[in-house]
Amino acid sequence: MKKILFSVLALAMAAFSFTSCEDVPAPYDDPNAGGGGEVVLPEGVLLDQSFTNSLGNFTSISASGSLKWYNDYSSAMVTGYQDFNGDGQKENQAGVTYLVSPEIDLAGVENAYITINHSIKYERSDINTNNTILISKDFSGDVNTATWEALTYNTDGLNANGSTFDFYEKSVNIPTSYMGSKIVIALRHTCTESQSSTWEVKSLKVQKGQAPEEGGSELPAGTYLEQDFSSTLGTFTSQAASGSLKWYNDYSSAMVTGFQDFNGDGTKENQAGVTYLVSPEIDLTSATDAYITINHAINYEHGDINANNSIVISKDYNGDVKTATWKMLEYDTNGLGSSFTFMEKSVNIPAEFIGSKVVVALRHTCNDSQSSTWEVKKLSVKAGSVDEQPSGDTGDLTAANGNFETWVSGLPNNWSTTSTAGNATLSMSTDAHSGSYSVNVGGDSKYNKRISYKEMELKAGEYTMTFYAKAATATGASVRPGYVPVTDGKVGNYFYGDYTNDITNSEWVKVTHTFTIDADGTYCVLIMNSKNPGGDVLIDDFTLSMGETVIIK
Template sequence: IQATSYNASGSNFECWFVTPAFKVDEIADKTVSFKCAVYNYATAAANSNLEVYFLKLVNGKMESSKLTIDGMPTTDNTWVPLEAKLDSYAGQTGFVGFKYTSTSSTEALSYRLDDIQAGKGQGGGETPGEGTELLTNGGFENWADGYPTGWKSASTASSATLEQSTDKRSGASSVLVKGDPQSNKRLGSTEMTLKAGTYTFSAYLKAATAGSTASAALGYVPIGDDGVIGGNDYKYGDYANDLTNADWVVKSYTFTLLEQKKICLLVMNSKKPGGNLLVDDASLKTTDGGIVDGGGVDPEPDPELDPYESNIAMPTTSDSKVDFYYNCTVNEFASLKLGKNGVAGTWTSDALGTVKTKLSFYSVAWSGKNGTSLTVEIVGGGTFEGGEASKTVSLIANTGFSGSGTAFTIVPVTDTDYHEYTLIGITANSKIKFSTDKERGAVFGVKLK
């Protein structure tokens, strides 16, 4: 978030960002951490200021106490990790408030805040890395057949029993990696072929149960053509020991590949102590490497492993004048938004190019609009089984499909959101047409087989 008075109306400005209420004693180290950056410091430092306060409600009035923050940033566009110590407020319930003030709308200093956390941030100073993000389901939001999509190795690297957990750092879920005091258990990614380069693999970790501890290490293992892994092939970074359920701790592991290599990422839940482990917000970043197109990586993942990814081209542009269709993402995958408030929409795919025999997709209605219908048609040759040229379904509204943005998170996706039809007589010139009758609908995970 950013606070700035630039181009505002007036001459004196004050604005606040306030955290939710919390009990100071429930933060193990009685510390709130955050990152801060500034812009236009050299010309506007005298005109603007950011202060941090502990706020508490006393007899119906909010009392504020200024907190000492050392090391506030003075260099533009450089993120600085900071901490606010709350030891003197033990036993109290309150808020942390960030107060921005300025006396200029032309020479204004902008303050930016991110990663505001209860507890010391970044797990002792480690960072998730820089560069291009290579993981598409690092938040473990999307699941199929008992595994988070993209997190099941075809080798023996995946040895742990996994569960979807609502105890998460962000999003809607994390992954619970069951432990075993007799042997190490591993969460393994789907195999990927990486170019030569340096990579930083990171994830947020904590014990799954209050009162218990866990220990974990991040790493990878090379996968040979035969898929066999030897006991000495596993590569791990330092352990994150004595993990508790109180705070998420970020752990990072940086490794360098001297040549192109097929690997599987690993989060190992150590047998000492063998407690259940929660993992969330995993990341794989690089500034000089990347995933190889081909070379063992399937450019079109198994539809059963990525249920919300379409295997036909979804729209990359929008039409807000005639057909009222819009490009968007649903659960991080390219998708289709049809219609706008009170207006129907329609979109037709490109020619399929090859003969297909089955169509499946997910669809939902705009939040609060359960009366919307979606019609799917075969255009250019072919029908649905039974000779029908079209099918119409009633859409179920989903609160994740709302707002003014283009990125939507639809959780949960239910069985009633999924539709599958057998196709007859489809040709290479056939197309699929989607239309709503009066309102907004989303179509995603379109698969043609």
């Protein structure tokens, strides 16, 4: 009887306990629960999705291929590089895959922006093109029929070399044309059978207001625009006036060509088109003068270089290149047109555009019978004016040319090697430590690049090398001085000094390196432009001395 009484009493206590717990509020609702209680967002926040445990209220939809967004490494992630067939080897698979948000109501909202915390690795083409933030106000469930607009975001820091996935928070404003509408946001991943990035996203938020300016994006005084195209088109946009060609990112450049294998038959053919690469708006309202500098190469041009590979400017561009009024700015084409030798060219902005807000564009024109290939490493707009650039050889051909004042066919005299010691792309720069010119040493985020003086016979002994370095872009630079022995035209082991890191584009840095050569022989003295970070670097006022004897100056 006692056992029965105790059992009844225990059941009653348990029932009381469960009933009491029903009145205790949950500490919070999990926004990733996918069916939990209603989430109350903070004031001004329209969407706040964490992908730590799931895709939440977002949906993976494939436009082509069979890839999917999925949850791993505490992120939403997608990649086309996996072991798809189970043979133990990873392979690339093509696909266009969307991660689509729930509907977001912008009724009564004047301004809003998106913030994404993400990491991108292994992207070999344009980051924004293949890892895209999109917006639509007519999405009804089918990504292929919706009208999508790509929102270009700052890619600084993303897709860096190394083994770690470094996450960066990036923000981008939602265009005002979407205010007052119901919209969806999507992340679109594009990959091919030859390459795919891995994109990992920790969170995505939409909130009222304007996107905060990201740290590190401030331009040096007197610089209105500076765009490096080594890994992305950046804030520039490709737009076709006719045809279907596009500017895209390859060979560490923005590039365009109408000579490709368009039909997939293995043979290249020409295709006609007029294609613009358009800058963001540039505010020259407080400028008194300004000029454009472009580092570029043009090959296979059989017509007029300026007409078919044009720098143009407009002050009434409103999003449509066909309705804007464009003025062509004629630049010096010496050394361009028939090779992939990169050259830096500058041109003044006409007075009629000073005091206005303008856009600059690169316009490529080709037809069914011929097309150039135009590759652009960087473009800047700065205060001031430039004198007419030399058209042909310049400088003293008898000088050692450590000051980079002597140029032949667009290259610095004496700074080419018969061996492989020098492998960087070199071009003239008017940003000089002293004199009129320095040399721009092209960088690469995948490989170290070297500028080398021509092979020389050097005696055994102690040498001192000095030079000045400055990053050519906001990417920054790192350099390392050294030398290499050359025997029968072949290089031996490279011997380097210390790295000089964190070189900026705001000041020149002096680098000094002392080294000892053990035996008489043929040598190349050189400077490595490190792949980390891989930006272009300017070099000027190079000297090499042995004791009191100056060999190069």
